[in-house]
Amino acid sequence: MTPGLMIAAPASGTGKTTVMLGLLRAFRDAGLRVQPFKSGPDYIDPAFHRAASGRPSFNLDSWAMAAGMLHGLGAKASDADLVLAEGSMGLFDGVATPGATGNGASADVARRMGWPVVLVIDVSGQAQSAAATALGFARYDPDVEIAGVILNRVASPRHERLARSGMAAVGLRVFGALPRRGDLKLPERHLGLVQASEHPDLDARIADYATFLRDHVDLDALRGAARAVGDPIEAVEAPRLAPPAQRIALAQDAAFSFVYPHMLAGWRDAGAEILPFSPLDDEAPAADADLVWLPGGYPELHAGRLAAAEHFRAGLIAHAQTRPVHGECGGYMALGQGLIDADGVRHAMAGLLGLVTSYERRKMHLGYRHATLVAPMAGAPVGTALRGHEFHYSTILDQPDPALAHVVDAEGTAVAETGSYRARVTGTFFHLIAPDA
Structure with a gap:
């Protein structure tokens, strides 16, 4: 099975989508075949993933999809070198009543696919205290492995040292620290990001994100943290509705x-x-x-x-x-x-x-x-x-x-x-x- 990571966050608005796009392009530029996925029912982000990786991105949804369908879609990565899946909302945010397979949370997908989680932590307005948040996520579900964190929106070298010291104190690995940049935010409208097709400069933006990630994140360490599912459900052809017409x-x-x-x-x-x-x-x-x-x-x-x-x-x-x-x-x-x-x-x-x-x-x-x-x-x-x-x-x-x-x-x-x-x-x-x- 192809090793993978879930790029997730404690909450929406932490910058995980721009981190995801930068990582996809940076690994692609390094010669890797990177298969993207999106956790949950998001129909906008996959187009951005495709633009960054050069490969189609697929949704994985444990509330709507049976286990066979999840793993069947996961098999789309069989010819890839690395999987990167982007979470939705906060890592453990799902519905109260399980559906076809689970509750739809990104953690649920990560657990079922066997992917460690990298948390994108917005450290603006805090320093060592960010480690308490990350530690809570690491301990919340023993079956979900937190591989480490990427610190985002770091204000200064001193701020980075303090945030890193907090993570070291609780034993959490820091894969990188991203300085605060106001131009990294993608424009949004009422249903989420403005669509990928509406950005005439999207490729240049993604290339800029990739450079930023290469400069501030240990990509080799990140790739080394990726894992394949340990005891996979046999990947079967994803059951789906027959085509509604020819x-x-x-x-x-x-x-x-x-x-x-x-x-x-x-x-x-x-x-x-x-x-x-x-x-x-x-x-x-x-x-x-x-x-x-x-x-x-x-x-x-x-x-x-x-x-x-x-x-x-x-x-x-x-x-x-x-x-x-x-x-x-x-x-x-x-x-x-x-x-x-x-x-x-x-x-x-x-x-x-x-x-x-x-x-x-x-x-x-x-x-x-x-x-x-x-x-x-x-x-x-x-x-x-x-x-x-x-x-x-x-x-x-x-x-x-x-x-x-x-x-x-x-x-x-x-x-x-x-x-x-x-x-x-x-x-x-x-x-x-x-x-x-």
Whole structure:
């Protein structure tokens, strides 16, 4: 098995993503084949990982994925020299009720895959006290190995000496110390980082991160700390939904880009053909496609262009007369009657569903979802159980169509966002991750 590390942190906002990108590029520049992964249901970071490493990055999610799927995806690293997985939120942050395999925490994935954890610690505002935080993480779960720490946002050489002395006092290894730099933060918007495709200077940024990491982190020691899983579950082909169709017209542009890489890879591996098109460029889906799939994204930022895309809308409506159309989150909203942007302006959408949503009335909807279909959805029959994740800020003003599924959160509490359907057109607010185990 390929040795690996989980790059994690005590909390969000510590700078672990920029550390991850710098490490991926630095090891790649050293001639290593580095396989990236992302813990949890993040559909933005994997594109950054790919830009830094030159290899596709895949999500590993212990709440949504069965053990066989986790290890099957882990086998994507079989031809790599090193695995680097990026954690999400704080290392031990997961849900209260376990799902398909575990609770979705980064620590859960690290434990199951056998990867030691490197904690990125933001030491701004503290010195030796940072060691108390790191020691607590090291002792919280004896089955999760903390290999050491990278100190981030160090203010001065004296600050570094004090922080290092604290770590030495509790026996924790320091792999490096990163001086504070205001230009290392990637820009964000309401669903996370601004998408990789929107950074014209992304490669230069990542190259700068790599230089910074090489200058301040012991890369050889870090690689030496990586380990493969000691007693692996046999890696099997990841179970997944069969491709929803043979020829899938997939919307792909700045408005529709939130697709989990493992989903597309699974469809392609099973022989499906993906036919990309851009609604923002007023492109219609391929006339000979069997299914149109509109992923999530940021339609609210491009609502005016979408409303004016007459060729796209006409092609979508024509397709729906005879073949299925499915939308996830932003794609679901684009299938509705109208979308009200943050300024209160209403834009006409495709009108294939009755849904009306508003970004003027912002409310965060976030969490895992378990759905049982009460109507067919893009190749999946009634009764199919699905696991996914919902994250958006829109408010439903009208949803006159029948519910598509019975949907509950990770604790089994019913949620109002059930999705809906009309004839061959379906939509959900959750992003599909995996079939239920």
